[in-house]
Amino acid sequence: MAFQITIEDTGEQFACSETKHVLAGMQKLGKKGIPVGCRSGGCGVCKVQVLSGEYTSKKMSRDHVSAEEESEGVVLACRVFPTSDITLSVIGHLRKAVTR
């Protein structure tokens, strides 16, 4: 099943199934310069903040996402799998790439 992901900063939307991580879905937007690093939660380039919606997440490096950030919905897009429609905000490296 595919869920609708909305990037609040730009209003763009993309589909992402629960078996694909959000970063993979975002890449399908075809934007140039979306930083895709390790795809395994280790490099921190794909940081986003989930504003609404449900998701499951895999292990993320504490170097990139602190426990406090995680409690505020800050996650690494390559470690997050949607279980409902999601609205998110792009932060860090990703913000520059997505909003330019």
Ligand code: FES
């Ligand atoms: S791509 Fe490296 S943490 Fe997501």
